[in-house]
Amino acid sequence: MTADLAVGDLVEVEVGPVAHGGFCVARHEGRVVFVRHALPGEQVRAQVTEARGGQRFVRADCVEVLTASPRRVPAPCPYAGPGLCGGCDWQHADLTYQRDLKAAVVREQFSRLAGMEVDVVVEPVPGDVDGLGWRTRVEFAVDPSGRAGLREHRSHAVVPIDTCLIADPRVLDTGVLRADWQGHEGVDVVVPSIGAPVTVGLPAQGDDIPVVVERVAGKRFSADFEVSARGFWQVHPGAAATFVDVVLELLAPHPGETALDLYAGVGLFATALATAVGDGGRVVAVESDPEAVASAAANLAAYPSVVAVRGRVDDAFGVPRASRSGPAPRRTQRPRKLRRHPLLPLTADVVVLDPPRTGAGRAVVDQLAQLAPRAIAYVACDPAALARDTAYLRDHGYHLRELRAFDAFPMTHHLECIALFAPGEARASAPVT
Template identity: 50%
Template sequence: MSPPRRPRVRQQRGRSRVGERFEAEVGPIAHGGHCVVRLPLDDGDRVVFVRHAVPGERVVVEITEGSDGDRFWRGDAVEVLEASTDRVVAPCPYAGPGLCGGCDFQHVSLPAQRALKAEVVCEQLRRLARLDVDVDVAVEPVPGDRDGLGWRTRQRYVALPGGRRGMRKHRSHDVVPVERCLIEAAEGPRYEVRDASFAVAAGGFWQVHPGAPETLVAAVLDALDPQPGESALDLYAGVGLFSRFLLDAVGPDGRVRAVEGDAAAVRLALRNCPGLRATAGEVGAVLTTEYDEPFDLVVLDPPRVGAKRKVVEQVVDRRPRAVAYVACDPAALARDVAIFAEHGYGLTSLRAFDLFPMTHHVECVALLEPRGRPTQRTTS
């Protein structure tokens, strides 16, 4: 998960409603770990994004952000009047309104958490990519956690006086003292996948869920089905997690090229992946001058903001037969899928993985392929 963002200072538009309470029916889940509530007010319905609720419940909502002139408000469900059958007692004593902001769904059963995440993925694809996606897309559990806990192999705390430590509240710099975070793993990350070891810089990027690297490698290789002699382009390649196994799959007659923004990661990728050719630099900028030949396969594993138009258009210009898009934000994925569609590439498969239990985050692996035209495989 990303470090907490500094809340934007918003100009108040009229009377503040912070602290006011309303009884309300909870509507559907929304992207970001909250549910939609519509409050009937004298000046019309007001949308409130409410945390700590479950769709279908009746709750008391306390407004945490908002004034009369705002389009929407934010709030917490501070009292449950009619509970959902999916509601559970949060395992963590620091989860709840006004407490640690790290987890969104501790009050929801694990199967229901995954169902809510699947709804968000489908909703984003419908709304942003105009795709009719089945609502029963499954968010798959991943080996390596214990009932959704004990999976975060890298954790950051706020140092407090007296040697204590804490976690920040939601959308705040205020700190809640904690004894122990229940999603923190007992051990740090292991940099081994399929008997291959990876060199990773201290503080460098590596998936925080212990089951994530193997799960994502398997999903990407299954989607792309790389063949001996093919060519592959690995974008936002990190230390070469996907490149390593693409090299094995395409063999000595194939080729794998990689682009990564972090120069230190590129140096490690070259160590981790013998035979790899890699370039350090901003992906869109690099692709304007390098690797402009056709590629059979492309792996896209961008940061949370997604690949965006410049990179997507560079990818389709290489005419790959298949693109595996690894996405940690369904909204960014949906936006980029819509851009691929403008250029004749359709979403042909989608898998989602619960790499961040107890939070609203979900990882997707999408396969994009050309529509209505034969694909060509290139060989070196």
């Protein structure tokens, strides 16, 4: 008999393994309970925060620790806890253990979704000391009184705060938490690697959004990039250089080769690839976001070997778009013609794949395999999507050769993985590292 639980119910549970998303798995009278602010092996009292009819699980928050894990530590931030800010998931675990938990999630996702046993260590990003003060881009919500704050977990409710310990101190030095933001839905604060911090009240568009400059100074590649203050850029100051260095190391692009950069953003990897393949090579970069495309045009202007394609990757390959939640299209809407973009190469030597959280998907992977690249570097912000796409790549004879993971978001459940795929026989020895 499965327990019938409702929001607000208190349950005493023994906490099991970590789950994807910053939860741990527990059970109460046959019902799965995903518990936040708990650690594996603990005995806790948890309060149900979300329960929906027909679901086999509920979500809950640990409100009392009865038997603590030896890896539990006091959360450094006063807003990290049940019913408070939803930005951090693991402040109650020591930093090394946080990375162990993230590695366990990667292993579980690969086992469940790709049928593979992988061995992976989550590495700190260079420059990180204690997991605090790293976030250089923060979007604050604004409450009805005009005060900036952060949202509760899985909620639109705004938690008023006086500090944010994972934010770069220069974010708070702007006075964003003391200012009156009446009339704004939110506010972005950006601390670029070059120049002064920038604050943008939301909504904002066009000339209201400044452009900042970010410097990448890696071991294998260095350059400056123009980025919209509302555009995508890695929020950890050491992440961009680290990821470029790893991708270049894994792919080892040669002069004269053809490279493809999918979901190219502002041109970070395309620029590095262009430097590696030289004037005799070719780089095709595909990106759909208008702000990123505008920035990429400026960043790639000095590289004649780069061809920029504006559009979604699935559209560029001429395949059906992956289904997404949202309103159904109107019946009067004309069906979209599927047509491969003429600037996409018919073959490629190396590919960088840096998709959004949903992953590339089977249709894009099918097209990618037809290009017959010798190597694919997959940069993933979601281990579940990476594991699913790993299975699709394996169907085409591309096997995982190397997997690295980085703690680019300390104190949260997020991480970044970089995987190398190459054609040929699967290696008999397991696990893959």
